[in-house]
Amino acid sequence: MTTDPDTSQIDWAAFATSLSPVPVITEPALVKQKSRDFYWYSPILKEKLHGKFGDLVAVPRNEADVILTAQACVSAKVPLTVRGAGTGNYGQAMPLFGGVILETTSLDKxxxxxxxxxxxxxxxxxxxxxxxxxxxxxxxxxxxxxxxxxxxxxxxxxxxxxxxxxxxxxxxxxxxxxxxxxxxxxxxxxxxxxxxxxxxxxxxxxxxxxxxxxxxxxxxxAHDWSDLIVAFDDFMAAMRFA
Ligand SMILES: Cc1cc2nc3c(=O)[nH]c(=O)nc-3n(C[C@H](O)[C@H](O)[C@H](O)COP(=O)(O)OP(=O)(O)OC[C@H]3O[C@@H](n4cnc5c(N)ncnc54)[C@H](O)[C@@H]3O)c2cc1C
CATH class of the missing domain: 3.30.465.10 (Uridine Diphospho-n-acetylenolpyruvylglucosamine Reductase; domain 3)
Known part of the structure; x- marks a missing residue:
């Protein structure tokens, strides 16, 4: 049997320091913003995931930073949620039990x-x-x-x-x-x-x-793409066009 992770006893200021030199975000409004994806497209997930936030965001600059963050989370039994841009729309990037959001956007080469x-x-x-x-x-x-x-x-x-x-x-x-x-x-x-x-x-x-x-x-x-939206009156007309 597994139990839900409990991070209520974690000293987050000390934990953030332990991640040094990995850049971290602790500002609550930013942490909240980076704890969300597009889950709210679903009325069911909107209700279930409302109020789920991480405790801090780590922004690794390289693989060594990723390993350091992973090790710190494993050692302290802190949940880690990976996040790219947070455009997933099924709540995949939502931290269910708080913890660390690991944002990958500085690994960009x-x-x-x-x-x-x-x-x-x-x-x-x-x-x-x-x-x-x-x-x-x-x-x-x-x-x-x-x-x-x-x-x-x-x-x-x-x-x-x-x-x-x-x-x-x-x-x-x-x-x-x-x-x-x-x-x-x-x-x-x-x-x-x-x-x-x-x-x-x-x-x-x-x-x-x-x-x-x-x-x-x-x-x-490579193509020179032109983005267009084409509307049809019925489904079969759209299929014939496709
Ligand atoms: C309006 C809209 C349209 C969309 N259209 C499409 C579409 O046409 N096709 C499509 O496939 N999807 C679509 N999506 C879903 C989503 O946008 C895409 O799948 C997008 O590529 C996710 O990228 P992201 O960087 O935002 O990932 P995130 O939302 O940040 O993460 C998505 C999932 O991947 C995990 N993750 C992120 N980075 C890593 C990593 N480095 N290692 C391990 N796990 C990681 C996260 O934990 C999460 O579970 C759409 C979403 C929206 C809101």
Missing amino acids: ILWVRKGVMRVQAGARLKDIDAQLRPQGWELRMHPSTKRTATIGGFVAGGSGGVGSITFGQLRDRGSIHGLRIVTMNDPPEIIELRGDDIQKANHAYGTNGIITELELPLGP
Whole structure:
């Protein structure tokens, strides 16, 4: 039998100090803001998750910071919730029992691009990735409609597909992800590189079994996209158009 985590006895000021040199946010209004995703789209989740907040936000600058944060949470039995941009709309990035929000947005570098494949840090925003790839003639194979704000780690951990999926399939399809690097919540935390079918262990797992720090993804040829909304009077007309 498992019991819900109880963080009522934690001295949060001391805990924040123990995370040094990892940048932390303790300002209550900001912590509240970064404890929310788009759960409130659902009337059921809106009621259930109302008032759930983390106690502080850690913003790691590199993998060493991620490991330090994970180790501190494991040692103190503090829950850790991973967050990219918080655009998930099923409450996936909501801290159910308080604790630390680990925000990945400072892990934002493309590490390399070779022959239509890239290795990228998890907190890079999709729009920034495509802007950097474009001069080389590449872009992400697919993106969600939250492309302007969402991170690549959040997309893989919490999303499924989007624009590009008619051509390239969904994230869950074989070949859509070439590799994932994960920091686990073991004591001590481990670093695992997942390849092949093992990728599915962390793909779309909502960060429940590890913190993705790097991803290897195949790319597609860059397009000059024009965003349009086209409306039809009935469903079959829309299908014929598609
Ligand atoms: C209006 C709207 C439209 C959307 N359209 C689409 C769409 O077209 N296609 C689609 O697939 N989704 C869509 N979504 C859902 C969501 O926006 C996307 O899945 C987005 O890619 C999530 O990225 P994020 O950085 O905001 O992740 P977050 O919301 O921050 O996180 C999502 C989940 O991933 C986990 N997570 C984040 N980063 C990591 C990491 N580095 N390691 C481990 N776990 C991590 C979080 O804990 C959470 O469980 C939409 C949402 C909204 C509100």
